[in-house]
Amino acid sequence: MKIDNILEDFEEIGDNHIASSAENPVRKDAFKLSNQEKIASIEKDVFRILETLGMDLTDDSLKGTPKRVAKMFVEEIFSGLHPDNKPKASVFDNKYKYGEMLVEKNITVYSTCEHHLLPIVGRAHVAYISNGTVVGLSKMNRIVDYYAKRPQVQERMTMQIVQALQEILNTKDVACVIDAKHLCVNSRGIRDIESSTVTSEFGGKFKDPATKREFLDYINIDTEF
Ligand SMILES: Nc1nc2c(ncn2[C@@H]2O[C@H](COP(=O)(O)OP(=O)(O)OP(=O)(O)O)[C@@H](O)[C@H]2O)c(=O)[nH]1
Numbered sequence: 001m002k003i004d005n006i007l008e009d010f011e012e013i014g015d016n017h018i019a020s021s022a023e024n025p026v027r028k029d030a031f032k033l034s035n036q037e038k039i040a041s042i043e044k045d046v047f048r049i050l051e052t053l054g055m056d057l058t059d060d061s062l063k064g065t066p067k068r069v070a071k072m073f074v075e076e077i078f079s080g081l082h083p084d085n086k087p088k089a090s091v092f093d094n095k096y097k098y099g100e101m102l103v104e105k106n107i108t109v110y111s112t113c114e115h116h117l118l119p120i121v122g123r124a125h126v127a128y129i130s131n132g133t134v135v136g137l138s139k140m141n142r143i144v145d146y147y148a149k150r151p152q153v154q155e156r157m158t159m160q161i162v163q164a165l166q167e168i169l170n171t172k173d174v175a176c177v178i179d180a181k182h183l184c185v186n187s188r189g190i191r192d193i194e195s196s197t198v199t200s201e202f203g204g205k206f207k208d209p210a211t212k213r214e215f216l217d218y219i220n221i222d223t224e225f
């Protein structure tokens with residue numbers, strides 16, 4: 001099917017989202033196009049934007065930009081929209097019976113604000129208490145990165161990370177705090193370079209004030225960017 005026909009289908013379906021409170025508003029037909037078809041389509045769109053702005057797209061430095069941006073959207077900064085890219089998280093038995101919380105802190109977050117398509121840059125801190133299962137440490141970083149690679153709002157991303165780890169670890173006892181700078185606040189609009197945004201989600205035992213306090217003490221949040 002030609003790309004233009006497929007895009008017409010998209011328009012007919014309108015805002016028929018895959019609905020779930022913490023899911024991104026992605027349409028059910030989002031995976032009808034292959035990555036190559038998406039790149040070809042977005043390349044044309046970016047070309048048009050730059051042309052409308054009056055840029056000379058025959059210029060050496062600019063002529064590759066539409067394709068570069070399209071590839072970057074599909075294969076890099078929005079690759080987390082595709083469920084095939086969800087990291088496989090290897091889990092193990094908690095044979096050593098470690099009973100305290102495990103905290104993976106200072107996980108680098110590079111995401112994109114869905115309102116302005118500008119970067120969100122910050123740190124995520126993730127914790128869980130094992131219910132008999134443990135997960136490879138790096139998988140927590142990978143889960144954060146997967147949900148970050150979408151057009152996002154920080155609140156939703158925080159909840160998605162907790163829900164994904166709750167599923168993987170088969171326990172509600174998971175928490176996440178994210179401290180991040182939104183370039184849409186820092187570099188344009190109000191242009192407040194100093195402010196950052198903190199969001200949190202505390203599941204299961206992390207709702208208990210002492211457990212929450214312990215986690216917050218470990219991460220001692222005063223993020224350096
Ligand atoms: N809740 C929430 N808001 C966000 C996030 N990222 C960006 N925003 C805000 O989304 C809002 C969009 O508001 P609009 O008033 O439509 O956008 P705008 O006219 O560009 O607003 P200004 O940024 O104030 O210039 C802005 O206030 C952003 O700061 C996020 O992760 N969570």
Ligand SMILES: [Zn+2]
Nearest residue numbers: 113115116184
């Ligand atoms: Zn924004």
